[in-house]
Structures are given as C-alpha cells and as structure tokens.
Amino acid sequence: MNFALVYLIQRFFYRIFDFFHHWYADASKVFFHRFVSFLESLDRTIALRVTLRYFFQPLYKDYTVIGRILGVVFRSGRIIIGLGVYAFTAIIFLIIYALWLAAPIVLIFYVLGAK
Numbered sequence: 001m002n003f004a005l006v007y008l009i010q011r012f013f014y015r016i017f018d019f020f021h022h023w024y025a026d027a028s029k030v031f032f033h034r035f036v037s038f039l040e041s042l043d044r045t046i047a048l049r050v051t052l053r054y055f056f057q058p059l060y061k062d063y064t065v066i067g068r069i070l071g072v073v074f075r076s077g078r079i080i081i082g083l084g085v086y087a088f089t090a091i092i093f094l095i096i097y098a099l100w101l102a103a104p105i106v107l108i109f110y111v112l113g114a115k
Helices: 002-046 048-053 065-113
Strands: none
Touching: 002 048, 002 065, 048 065
C-alpha cells in the first residue's frame, strides 16, 4: 500500500514536470523551426538575398546610366519593403510565442485565484 501511494505521487510530479518540459522545451524547438521555415519560404517570394547580391547590377541588363540608377532605386525599395515584411512577420511570431509561453501560467493563476 505504501509503495503504491509513493509511486502515484512520484508519477503525478513526473507528469507535471513532463508537461512543462513538453510545453516549453519541445514546443519551442518546433515553433522556431516553423518560424525559420516560414522565413525561408517567404524569402522565395521576396528574394531579399538575391536582391542584396545584385544590388549594384542594372535591371534587365540595361547598362545605360538610367538603367543603373533605376536598378539601385528599385532594388532599394524592394529591400525596404522586404525588411518591413520580415519585421512584421517576426513581431507576429514573437507575440504568438509570448502568448504560448504565458498560457499555462495564466491558467494556473486563474484556477488558483478563482476560489
């Protein structure tokens, strides 16, 4: 009888610890993996790395003065818009991640506070 009670108490605390490990450690790995994967798929559309690589190259191989100037101007706009999209995406992901981290703590305080 004594052994069964000790075993049940041990499993209870083990499951609580396992829940928090799964919620914070494992889910954080999955979350950041999906965040990086989303940024990679977003970079296929926005092509910020390619734009930075060919920043001083003229657009459509137009080597005239106008073509060189317009290439820098258009690529500068594309870089600014791309960085804005990346910043917006990162902020949204960080807000969702903060809510994810706070959810168990808020629920625990809500349950313990509601007497």
